[in-house]
Amino acid sequence: MDDSPVSLLESMQLIRAFEEKAGMMYGLRKIGGFCHLYSGQEAVAVGSVSVLDLERDYVLTAYRDHGHALALGVDPGAIMAELFGKATGVSRGKGGSMHLFDPARRMLGGNGIVGAQIPVATGVALAQAYRGDGGVTLCFFGDGAFHQGAMHESLNLAKIWSLPIVYVVENNQWGMGTNWKRVSAEEDFSLTAAAYGMKGLSCDGMDIESVRDALREAVGRARGGGEPSLVEARTYRYKGHSMSDPGKYRSREDIDEYRKRDPIAALKGRMEDEGSLSEAEWEGIVSRVEAKVEAAVAFAESSAEPSPGELYTDVYAGARVAPLSAG
């Protein structure tokens, strides 16, 4: 993919603008249920995906998945339509915010069960190793998932089977309302890698170059010799856990402190200092991104609801199943 700084900046800004709009649409009740915004964490998804080979690599993540899908190039209109529950959504209105799937763009899902995608991603890497196709799987999860048995079982499997996988723990420091330090025997997650005989790396999740450096190393090791890695990206989410969480467990100062290290502002500032981004170029990014997001909303708004018959399709392969009679 195009991993020039200006492209990475635009990709992060698209996520930021998309999530702002998604939050507004949620407020307008166009989107229902759980909706977890990625704002603040953009450097992790965009930086990680930027080192992948999207012809053969795969990405799986948890329920805070809009950012990863956008970073992979999934159509923003199809994502917004999915959030709206429309038939044109990436998952045809059956998945919603937490379940975005687009195998053609290498996106094998969002997942609503904390940590459940970790064994699944491990199996995707197993298939890549089985075929010997040179592909790598990137498995994202949060600090909350870190203590699930599923994660520990998976790291063990990946090592004993030499799987081409990179586990990226996006430590945004809050598992819903619980600070990771309160529930973690070891605060430095990267050290856990040693227990599974694999390389652990840490990176600054607010700095896209730091993320890219760590992921480039880890992906290279996975692709070259089937050596799995665990990467901790320390980051921060600006919003609550989901749209229904006001996030009162954090102080305003805490959030403001992280906003000073905003990943988009940081890259933009660096590029301006280097003279590689003009004001006009930045304005161009902002307006292109705004237009994409507006178009996504218009597409979602104008799309049709799934037909009632869709209730019974996709349960099994082939034809729709017959509903059980009411008796």
Place this chain on the structure above:
Amino acid sequence: MAVMTYRDALGRALDEEMARDSRVFLMGEEVGEYDGAYKVSKGLLAKYGPARVRDTPIAELGFTGAGVGAAIAGLRPVVEWMTHNFAFLAMDQVVNEAAKLRYMSGGKLSVPIVFRGPNGPAEYLASQHSQSLASFWTHVPGLKVLAPSTPADAYGLLKSAIRDEDPVVFLESELMYAWKGEVPEAEFLVPIGKAAVARPGADVTIVTFSKPLRAAVEAAAALAAKGVEAEVIDLRSLRPLDEAALYESVRKTGRCVVVDESWPVASVGSHVAYLVSRECFDLLDAPVALVSGEDVPMPYNHGLELAAQPSAAKIEAAVLRALYREV
């Protein structure tokens, strides 16, 4: 026509399917170097190697999930659980992942996987190792559930399960592995969703599946000596359920006894009894009866554990009651 054990019939099916399709592989605890905890996979490691006959650590959640991931990425895994009792640890991956990924992705993902192993009580194994999970699995839309009770059906249904595009849960039994029966030497498939008439009869229908089939046939023989001709229906497939075969038999006999070794509350047996009661109401000459496992955890003591399970005597008594005859 060759006589072979249920165990060897399963092994033959695995061998043929692995030879036919390089995407098919087996994984689980002790499937490889140990030649299978119950010797179902005997000889397969030597023939196909460790990548296709993959020993796992004792981590049911992890390796079951890895199977799901391999399936969505294009392989056809057969996951062996040493017993279904241990699958409780993996239930999240079966119910929340395998059964739902096709639906949640709007049909973009397929999960062609078989989960198999012994299910139901054996002998002297006490509560944690002596339970039937048939109802747990059958409850879930998105899964198919098979429970063959003869070597020929075990062979033909396992081959169909491996070729199926959807996740299949396959119920075997420790005690059935040694059962012998005729299996045609030429390759064949048994279609999913078709019940079998294990014994024809005109006076009463006995519906069962899996290991209790033998007790049902034994009861039918005892009843024949008393002038009662029982028709024994072997469901073979619990989901999808061959409702037409049930109704055809009961409309002929007017009486129905359902036999299910699971607990009686909210079971496959209670569901079948409900369906027959509803669909054949005007033709029934007696209430539909259910002979189930007793509603208790399984005791260790042999006398008590036998008392907790359906038996030929219990089935015979239930049939006689349905005929309003002296027990």
